[in-house]
Amino acid sequence: xxxxxxxxxxxxxxxxxxxxxxxxxxxxxxxxxxxxxxxxxxxxxxxxxxxxxxxxxxxxxxxxxxxxxxxxxxxxxxxxxxxxxxxxxxxxxxxxxxxxxxxxxxxxxxxxxxxxxxxxxxxxxxxxxxxxxxxxxxxxxxxxxxxxxxxxxxxxxxxxxxxxxxxxxxxxxxxxxxxxxxxxxxxxxxxxxxxxxxxxxxxxxxxxxxxxxxxxxxxxxxxx
Numbered sequence: 001x002x003x004x005x006x007x008x009x010x011x012x013x014x015x016x017x018x019x020x021x022x023x024x025x026x027x028x029x030x031x032x033x034x035x036x037x038x039x040x041x042x043x044x045x046x047x048x049x050x051x052x053x054x055x056x057x058x059x060x061x062x063x064x065x066x067x068x069x070x071x072x073x074x075x076x077x078x079x080x081x082x083x084x085x086x087x088x089x090x091x092x093x094x095x096x097x098x099x100x101x102x103x104x105x106x107x108x109x110x111x112x113x114x115x116x117x118x119x120x121x122x123x124x125x126x127x128x129x130x131x132x133x134x135x136x137x138x139x140x141x142x143x144x145x146x147x148x149x150x151x152x153x154x155x156x157x158x159x160x161x162x163x164x165x166x167x168x169x170x171x172x173x174x175x176x177x178x179x180x181x182x183x184x185x186x187x188x189x190x191x192x193x194x195x196x197x198x199x200x201x202x203x204x205x206x207x208x209x210x211x212x213x214x215x216x217x218x219x220x221x222x223x224x
Contacts, residue, residue, distance in 0.1 A: 025051055026060070033064040040071040040146070043133060049074070053119060053128040065100055065134035069144035072103065072133040075211075079108030079148035083208050084162070084179065086218040088141040095141025096172070096222060102165040103145060104129040110151040110160075117154055126163070149214070152186050159186040159195065164220070172222040177201060179218055 029042055029051070039061055042048060051057035073079075088096045104112075104126065111117045112125040119128040131150075137143050150160045161178040168174070180187055180195055182204040187195065196202065201218045208215035 022051065022054070026054075026056055029057065029060055033060055038068065039064055039066065039134065040069070044071050044074045046074060049114075049130075052130045052132065053113065055127065058127075058132065061132075062100070062102070062134045065136050067098070067136040067138040067143075069146060070103075070133040070135040071146040072105075072131050073146075073148050077107070077131075077148050079151075080213045081211050082147060082149045083212040083215040084145035084147065084218070085215065086143050086145075086220060088137045088143065088166070088220045088222065090172070090222055090224065095137070095139075096169075097137055097139045097141055099137045099141075099166055099169050099222075100134060101137065101143060102132070102134055102167075103147075103162055104132040105147065105150040105162040106153070106160070107131060108148055108151055110153050110156075129163075146212075149181065152184070157186055157191060159184045159191060161200070164201075166220070166222065169222070172224055175220070175222055177220070179203065179216065181205070181216060 025048060029048060033039070033042065042061065048057070088099050088101070090096055106112050107130070112129040113119045114130050119125050121128065131147065133145065135143055135145070145162075147162070150162060152158050152160045159180055161180055164175070164177050164179055166172075166175045178195075178200040180200050180202040182202050187202070201220065203216040203218050206215040206217065
């Protein structure tokens with residue numbers, strides 16, 4: 001019994017220490033963002049990778065989103081580096097500036113978490129995916145994302161995709177969609193047809209300058 005008590009005490013101390021460490025990191029992130037550090041510098045900082053699944057960290061990133069390109073992965077993240085460009089327009093073809101967009105995706109293995117394919121708990125993958133980002137559209141409705149090309153889920157025939165959400169934008173309907181990749185070997189036949197029926201956006205690969213291996217461009221139209 002004495003050994004069990006000692007082990008439990010050590011575990012409890014380690015847990016508290018870890019929580020304190022996370023709180024310290026969150027305070028550090030808050031200070032940096034309030035001082036003007038770009039969101040990309042926070043998302044790609046290795047010291048903060050352990051915070052990515054936490055709601056409080058994600059809320060800070062969302063709060064400080066700006067109309068600048070966002071990098072969602074560190075330079076040594078495994079996988080093919082891609083540049084995602086896009087423009088947000090209304091049905092009349094006019095750009096929509098200042099819109100907040102949320103992105104999240106799997107990694108090159110098809111995993112949302114660092115150590116498992118999917119994240120459990122409240123909102124699961126949507127609320128806690130390791131690779132995520134927020135940005136706002138520019139005055140011309142444009143946006144730019146730096147990431148790695150995701151893979152489809154393991155033991156699945158679903159194609160690779162980046163989740164895209166535009167919610168609570170005054171005057172417009174909410175949009176939840178996906179960016180697909182035309183060169184994805186899974187994006188064929190009935191799967192391709194179903195994806196397009198679902199309104200997902202597909203783009204062909206384009207040449208890109210280093211460090212990116214490919215570029216993909218999308219146009220999003222919002223309904224009022």
